[in-house]
Amino acid sequence: MESLSTWDSIGTIVGDASTSEFSFILKSFRSRVGDLVAVPMEIPNEDYTDRSNIIAWGRITSIDRYNPFFPYEAAQELANESISLVDTVLSNSRDQLQARVLVLGFTWAEETGRLDLFPLTYPIPPAADVRYPPAEAIRELLAGGLEGQTQLPIGTLIARSDVPVAISAERVVARHMAILAMTGGGKAVAARRILRELIDQGYPLVIFDPHGDYIGLWEKRDLFPDTQVRLFYPHLVMAEENRAIVETLIAKMTEGLTEPQFEFMHAVMAQEAPEAGESVIGYIRRLLGHVERQIGSQSANSGPHRRPTMLATRRALNLVVAQLAKMESSNKRLRQLHPSLKFEQLPDPHEQPEEIVAPSQVSILYLGGYDHLTQSTIVSLLMEALFAHRAELSDRIAPFLSVVEEAHNFIPSGREGTDDTPSLATLRKVVTEGRKFGVGLMLVTQRPSRVDETILAQCNSFLVLRLVNPKDQAFVRSVMENLSESDARMLPGFGPGQGLISGQAVRFPLLVRIKFDKDLLSSRTQDEDFIRQAAQWKPDGKANVRKRVAAAADKLTRFKRGKRRKPN
Amino acid sequence: MDVLDTLADTLRQTLMEAGKLQKVHVDHRATWQKFQGHKIGFVDGGVANVTSLGSAPLAIRVGSYVVTPGGRSQQRERFAFDVQLVDELYDSAGTGVYEEGFDDVMKLRDAARYCCEAAGALAMLQSEKPSMCILHGPLVIPVSPYALEDFPSFTSSTAQKLLPGGGKRREGRAAQFVSVYREQLRMLEQATATVCGVVERPTSATPGILTMALLEQLKADGYLDGTSMRTMFQKLREYRITDPILLECVLDEAEYIAPVALDKQGPDNKIPTSWAMDIKGFPRPLTTYVKPHAETMPIRVEAFRTGPFDFSELLQLIVHMSRLLPRYSFPVGLDIVDKHAKVPEWMSRQMNVMLTAQLMRRAMDSGNPAVIRMARRIVSANTRDWLFRPDFRRS
Ligand SMILES: Nc1ncnc2c1ncn2[C@@H]1O[C@H](COP(=O)(O)OP(=O)(O)OP(=O)(O)O)[C@@H](O)[C@H]1O
Numbered sequence A: 001m002e003s004l005s006t007w008d009s010i011g012t013i014v015g016d017a018s019t020s021e022f023s024f025i026l027k028s029f030r031s032r033v034g035d036l037v038a039v040p041m042e043i044p045n046e047d048y049t050d051r052s053n054i055i056a057w058g059r060i061t062s063i064d065r066y067n068p069f070f071p072y073e074a075a076q077e078l079a080n081e082s083i084s085l086v087d088t089v090l091s092n093s094r095d096q097l098q099a100r101v102l103v104l105g106f107t108w109a110e111e112t113g114r115l116d117l118f119p120l121t122y123p124i125p126p127a128a129d130v131r132y133p134p135a136e137a138i139r140e141l142l143a144g145g146l147e148g149q150t151q152l153p154i155g156t157l158i159a160r161s162d163v164p165v166a167i168s169a170e171r172v173v174a175r176h177m178a179i180l181a182m183t184g185g186g187k188a189v190a191a192r193r194i195l196r197e198l199i200d201q202g203y204p205l206v207i208f209d210p211h212g213d214y215i216g217l218w219e220k221r222d223l224f225p226d227t228q229v230r231l232f233y234p235h236l237v238m239a240e241e242n243r244a245i246v247e248t249l250i251a252k253m254t255e256g257l258t259e260p261q262f263e264f265m266h267a268v269m270a271q272e273a274p275e276a277g278e279s280v281i282g283y284i285r286r287l288l289g290h291v292e293r294q295i296g297s298q299s300a301n302s303g304p305h306r307r308p309t310m311l312a313t314r315r316a317l318n319l320v321v322a323q324l325a326k327m328e329s330s331n332k333r334l335r336q337l338h339p340s341l342k343f344e345q346l347p348d349p350h351e352q353p354e355e356i357v358a359p360s361q362v363s364i365l366y367l368g369g370y371d372h373l374t375q376s377t378i379v380s381l382l383m384e385a386l387f388a389h390r391a392e393l394s395d396r397i398a399p400f401l402s403v404v405e406e407a408h409n410f411i412p413s414g415r416e417g418t419d420d421t422p423s424l425a426t427l428r429k430v431v432t433e434g435r436k437f438g439v440g441l442m443l444v445t446q447r448p449s450r451v452d453e454t455i456l457a458q459c460n461s462f463l464v465l466r467l468v469n470p471k472d473q474a475f476v477r478s479v480m481e482n483l484s485e486s487d488a489r490m491l492p493g494f495g496p497g498q499g500l501i502s503g504q505a506v507r508f509p510l511l512v513r514i515k516f517d518k519d520l521l522s523s524r525t526q527d528e529d530f531i532r533q534a535a536q537w538k539p540d541g542k543a544n545v546r547k548r549v550a551a552a553a554d555k556l557t558r559f560k561r562g563k564r565r566k567p568n
Numbered sequence B: 001m002d003v004l005d006t007l008a009d010t011l012r013q014t015l016m017e018a019g020k021l022q023k024v025h026v027d028h029r030a031t032w033q034k035f036q037g038h039k040i041g042f043v044d045g046g047v048a049n050v051t052s053l054g055s056a057p058l059a060i061r062v063g064s065y066v067v068t069p070g071g072r073s074q075q076r077e078r079f080a081f082d083v084q085l086v087d088e089l090y091d092s093a094g095t096g097v098y099e100e101g102f103d104d105v106m107k108l109r110d111a112a113r114y115c116c117e118a119a120g121a122l123a124m125l126q127s128e129k130p131s132m133c134i135l136h137g138p139l140v141i142p143v144s145p146y147a148l149e150d151f152p153s154f155t156s157s158t159a160q161k162l163l164p165g166g167g168k169r170r171e172g173r174a175a176q177f178v179s180v181y182r183e184q185l186r187m188l189e190q191a192t193a194t195v196c197g198v199v200e201r202p203t204s205a206t207p208g209i210l211t212m213a214l215l216e217q218l219k220a221d222g223y224l225d226g227t228s229m230r231t232m233f234q235k236l237r238e239y240r241i242t243d244p245i246l247l248e249c250v251l252d253e254a255e256y257i258a259p260v261a262l263d264k265q266g267p268d269n270k271i272p273t274s275w276a277m278d279i280k281g282f283p284r285p286l287t288t289y290v291k292p293h294a295e296t297m298p299i300r301v302e303a304f305r306t307g308p309f310d311f312s313e314l315l316q317l318i319v320h321m322s323r324l325l326p327r328y329s330f331p332v333g334l335d336i337v338d339k340h341a342k343v344p345e346w347m348s349r350q351m352n353v354m355l356t357a358q359l360m361r362r363a364m365d366s367g368n369p370a371v372i373r374m375a376r377r378i379v380s381a382n383t384r385d386w387l388f389r390p391d392f393r394r395s
């Protein structure tokens, strides 16, 4: 990098400078928070016989502006006497900008092309000159970190739109990534950006989509001519290995089963082996038939289970079937709102996993209409099956990445009192062992503090966008080891699509502005347009009837049994 | 403390009867209204050691700050500074000042600093034409300690610089501290602006010269007899009561002593005969103590007679400027120029540690006891002393 001398000088280092941090007085209007800056300096070489020229790189984490000549005491006096600063001899022209910089590492000054970055082991010299590197130099620096890896461009540096930022595909797909932001922070936009790049790589994707945020990928599938985008609705399929999960589902949906009732149900399940390809609802119906038969054949209190126990269990199972059917139909209704969308029933992941996971295929599983528990069961059943195929090393399916939106519902923290959520154990297994078997997770959530800490901490890359909730900020700090305090302080100030990317997917933490792929937006109304809906709302045709009946019913309630009607 | 109380009470009573106790009416609005549009300048020097120098690690940085209260334009404030290296100021005839020749480095430094500050004030008067020029420190110092046979002269180019518009080329005796400084003071005295110096936390002998002058005057005016005066002198000495200690008890908030023209050059027997004529002719600044705030120590103000403002107006401004710095109670404009003249903050903290270590090593290498003594003082100094205000104990 011979042109080093031409890099603009933007300030002078002041105060303590170390190997990890320094401050400098910034010339006005020459840089911003998030900018990368460079300090040319010398370090001793390995045997201490000579020195080498290096460039230390850092990122501006905060800029303070203050008037060094304004004593605080004066403020009180000015206020008390209601006089203005300019009427006195006080000074207001010497504002100083002091920037704090986090040291990222150093590169050799003579090197060109992709730059190797090393940890700085000799302190930055006080009073040194701070330089503003040209875009090309930063591009070389960032590119050096991703040598030999597939790059996924995600946006640009916040402070410099002329410097693109890319992340490593290899690190994202195998080592898990988390996207954290409050609602509206731009999580879905960021996830779609990354997914789009992975689609270009033909990487198999499975997306769990509770709100239809990813349906745009299907609608705009023409943008990906070499890729098959498929839209699925859930179909819970039984398998021998699923029995425990279904048992959990039933137990939780029927909370309040007594111990004998639960034992009875367990016994029934043990006797009714699931058939291949059988739906969960079908299986529970079969269990009901079994219960029915047992109730009919057994004279009162003669068998191992008391009759009231069996009756109560029957009631509970009926309830489960009814609830599942209701959710199935509400999912269906939601799908029918958009007749143009072609949904397919989710194939049996045990029998036909390659229908779900395949190169150049994106599978979107739409979970709308199901409650959290059932959504979690669905994710658990599917991921268990897919993971098993990978773990058996049968090569039945390719490695893949699965995207879990609303991750706080699928991997809730123990504090939420929902630690037996079915998907929790499944995803914990995936996050710890997935790397070995090529199963990656992209976890997306707006409430990081409600997510299981150990699972989140195993993500090797983080994209953190705007976060305002102090609990979430504190949590993110505890999970991301290398998040500095000043970075954490920036989180609430980010605009949509602005954030911090850190972890193995990048060379060092960077402030990014995610590129917004507007062309991936669904054509369906994005923001719920309730104002318009309310204006256009009219009572339905049966409203008058309902009113009449209600009035009659109201009258009826005044009749009391056993008393003669008194005129009033 | 009965002695102090009695002395203070008596002095206060007598001063009041003699009409020598004055008071500033505290009113920020009226005061700033009065000074609106008047350029007010502040000058201060700082001493710093500079690593790149050899065994003479001293540089003097004189800063100036000029401000126009009520100004709304970019020109409202102007900051400037000038740096001088001490060993380049003196004519060492080829040998380093510190290696051979005169070995009291402190004296060289202090003398250089006084002249540089005065030069800073003169330069400001010339370029900015302020209504008032306020120095941080005494306006006139006792010069006898520097009136020594072997005290090096300034180089003639330095002398030229120290006397902006000062006329003829100076050499030898004419370029020595006493001559140059005297000429500087003469020029300051003749300035059209009000020129003054303000000393915070003043120190003085016992009895202090202001107290002595006051008592002498009160005696002359018939307010006390010679015996009472001598008793009071004796008690002041016995109990080590200095000017600031006594006047702290005499003065109330916003009060000051009617100014006294003080001869700061001390008793004749202390003045070296070879310089006696010159030193006798040094100007006598009007001197007072004022207490800007009830809870703080009084500050000393020295001024020359001339200028657009009279003494009471000067004191009015000083009290109000000091009240903008209520806890420290010292004219805030001087606080600003002090920070400006100071080596930047960062040098005096962490850097300080490194610099002083280096300085200590160099001082040891030099083998010069004066340098080593000074280096020790720097190393043990706290942040504020780091700049080495000359101490005013002699004044
Ligand atoms: N990178 C970006 N650049 C510009 N605008 C963006 C960007 N990302 C998001 N936005 C804006 O913010 C809106 C919300 O983004 P997005 O749907 O990704 O938020 P979210 O974090 O997923 O929110 P929610 O939690 O409500 O699902 C977008 O419609 C867009 O207007």
Ligand SMILES: [Mg+2]
Binding pocket: A187, A188, A213
């Ligand atoms: Mg979203």
